[in-house]
Amino acid sequence: MPQAVVIETLERALRDRAAEGEAADVLVGIALNCDDAEFIEHWCVQVGTRAVSGSPVLGLAGLCLGHTARRSSFGHLSDEALTLAKSLAARAEADPSDVDTRAVDGYDDIRDFLHLW
Template sequence: MDSHLSFESPAAPPHKVVVGTVERALRDRSAEGEAAGVLVGTALNDDDAEFIEYWCVQVGTRAVSGSPLLGLAGLCLGHAARRFGRLSDEALALVESLAARAEADSTDVDGRALDGYDDVRSFLHLW
């Protein structure tokens, strides 16, 4: 049997879908899986940098401790930094905060926040 890892890059959904899906996941953790796909598709394929950043910040500041969306928000901000070459001061502070939380307690924020932090430092030549 041939097994291998594959990477899927979900398409960027319409903004209305992103807003509805993310808001639902922030109220109901059972929707986190769907929101994760939407957030990744948006970060990788949407051309509206401000929209991407806004929703990553919303997720990164509003998701509950232990939610996989926290680490993902940091990772997606790293994608945005790579794609657009900039982040707001608020987003930069959030990436740093999520990475510090992940380093302190991986049950609070998962390690993807550290990957996002590394991407931000690398692509924006910070810290």
């Protein structure tokens, strides 16, 4: 999917919760298939910091950072992405109605694949 379409879709979802389903598909798609790690991280961070409490894309942003960490061609995440993933996981553990528990799964992947313990 062209990056311009990804950006448009994710920005729309951040303004209008009715577009979150499509945004979820796009976010997972780039996490699994895009070859630009900075682009993936940027949009996971944007979604993870700008989506409203209770939005399913919050937990998904954390999960997608985990998917990104699992990709052997990348092998790292930025400090900003690591901090966000940890924060989203903590929020999910404290209140799954705020951030769904997929964020915990994503942070577990990050710790496993980037050897952060």
